[in-house]
Amino acid sequence: MVFRALETAFRGLMAQQRAVDTANHNIANANTPGFARQRVQLVPSMPYTVPAFNRSGLAGQVGTGVLVASITRVRESVFDLQYRVQSQALGEASAQVDAYAQIEAVFNEPTEAGLGALLDRFWRAWQAVGNQPEDLAARAALVQDAATLATNLNRMRRQLGELQADAAMKLSLQVSEVNSIAQRLAALNQQIVAALATGQTPNDLMDQRDLLLDKLANFTGVTIRTLPNGAVNLSLGGYPLVDQDQWFPLAVQVSGGTASIRWQGTNSPVALERGSLQALLDTHNVILPGLVQKLEAIRDALANEVNALHSTGYGLTDPPGPPPGRPFFVVTPSGDLEIEATIAANPQLIAAADAADEPGNNTLARAIAELRSKLVLNGNTATINDFYNTLVAEVGGASQTAQVTRENQRSLVQAIDRQRQEIMSVSLDEEMANLVKFQQAYSAAARAITAVDEMLDRIINGMGLVGR
Template structure:
């Protein structure tokens, strides 16, 4: 038969279970505004009924319940929503960094503009040449041409230097991002160690789970990673989440390298074209390397050169970035990366800023070279064949925009405005003013300029003997520059649109996740009242049992007194 005090024990267990639920509800309310916190709930479990099934059980009608207990306290979290959120967050990190980089480029070029952009400065220069063609002997007109030319040179310098400066900022962001990623990975590894020490004892370290997932959310901004759960072993509960194994994914979703495996983690580093771990600002990124603890005990983890370990992951494959989207990839594609090498072993670089710098260099080199060519075909103010270059420091296409200079030896009288050296002739100034609109895909006939046999001078650009060797050969300088600005505008608009779309998807995924995991004060207050009434009812049950026992003990057995 059951114990006389069976009812007291059942009521006591009910009070303790509801008290645990009240404590958990208080924890949820206290952390309603804590970032990354997932609401917790108590899993009530019936205690073993009496009697146990056996051959010698007492003869009572069936089994009797013995109460309730708090089986476990688990957090409310949906893993599928976490994966969805991190995927969208990864895309947002990529498009946001790319959009920002393109937006900064647009700010540098400031096109279309009536006063600040390169096209406005060029138009002023061409206009000064047109004015000179009308008054070729006018000293003031000649002086304005030189001043406008200096304005063009200064604008090329400004654009080139601004691109280099922002590219340096992007390199610094990459370096900071790498440090942030390494810090996150190290913290996750430490949390894995703590979780691995707690779970085998049968506990659920919910707060450690929350902090680890918060760090993984941060990591997903930088890199596309896959999270796998590894059991901790021992007496861990079935609902224990275990330790995280985090791997880096390539563009096809395949694992490249393990970043965190249990309590271990690998350090990320980046190499430049010389193959050494140096400042990322010094050159295009060649590959991404995973570093382990240094092999040389005299070195530290902050010196990855000594600790190249697990793998060297190619940052590119056949000219394409190898690992999937994320903030780091967006920064690297903007900053520039080495895709391969040419026949001479020199790096071939791709990326938004290197390509924009290269286009600007081609523009400056083509413009300066053509202008010098047409300048030398004309005659100066004294009627002599021009012999001085108008622009200097154009020995190579590379860095032409930052190197181009107005010839310091050039004087106003040296401007070759005349096509024949005769007074009042300004046809070569017209030719100089038309350089911006010359169709470089066709032969160019210069107005008034003739060969020694009296035939018109015809210029051709290209690689054939006698041609002017310039990089722009399929369009006018004007249309080439318009193509640069147009392409930049389209790319920036697309990046901004996809950034906005990704942000909307991130917010949507986060809202769905919060609807499951976040603390609702209304719901918690309802639970508070529910558990309070259950506690009061259990306490009332004890009072009833006490009154019954009092009657049995003190109110019975008094016959015959």
């Protein structure tokens, strides 16, 4: 019986030691990202049944101490699921905000250097030539304002194209990050399954896996399925991204100006569920090409309408006879808008008149200046200036919507995370209290062993000496 008491006290000593170790582990990881506090589950060990043929007045079972049943993570999977679902929308909105911030920098509105102000200066320059068609200074100013307008329009087109290339690069970087996360998740699955198979509880490995799942949610949503062996399988659009200890990489493909994400090796398209990857695809394939197309519509309308009138007129030095048919603007094979070379070199060739040898004739100059109010775009329902102003308003509105969505999603994600942290985060005050409690229990168990040791000493060394 004395030896059983020694074993009981020893079990208590070991159990409290595990509890102290767990409290120390929690304190050490109080600031570790993704760490969920751990708790020791203590249960009574199997009681000892006193053998007897008949029930007597003695207790039929005697307690044998305490055991550590498990060390569990304090974590709520419902909040994890909500956090990851809302993180998808936050990642998508954040990517949209970044994209529209760059687009707004390209448009640079409303400023004196913006395309809207340059269009106004261009029309006013034609009006000035119409007021004084023989004034060479007014003609030179028109060439300068037209060149500035064309240069700015070309710059905007090129910068939007650069943003499209930048979106493709960001897409590749984020897909590489997704592949890296998938590879690490597969490796963690292998370690977790191996640990569980030997009866261990790999809490820290599971925390690392959950942290990676949180990060993955910013890029895209995945379907998560936990297997009986402890591994988690991830799938995108019904196809596996992680299957236990295997992972299947993604790749970015850009063809014909359209980007797509495909399964590496099979070339099958990947079905994304929101997240920053989807926002980058939309930016590359829809938003930026649409803006470039509208700028090209402004370019073409400007060139076509001005040239249609200008080619029927005469410059100051043009001889009598048929009009020279000289265009004012030229669209190069690369898509740039330029002033016709001879006009850029000699502003006297600007066709302000509808007849030759009439220096004061301003008919065409005034007609071109009046193009400002002509409905030539959007199915002949908008002027060039109105079309551009509407385009700027659409960009600003979309940017504002993305910002509002991001702030709303950020608040929601933070609220959910606060609920998660209230459950899983380490409270230093609580852990210190637990540490004192377990330390006192450990000391009591050690004192019990000392008492049993004294009892054994009395039995072994003190009994049987009487009468010697």
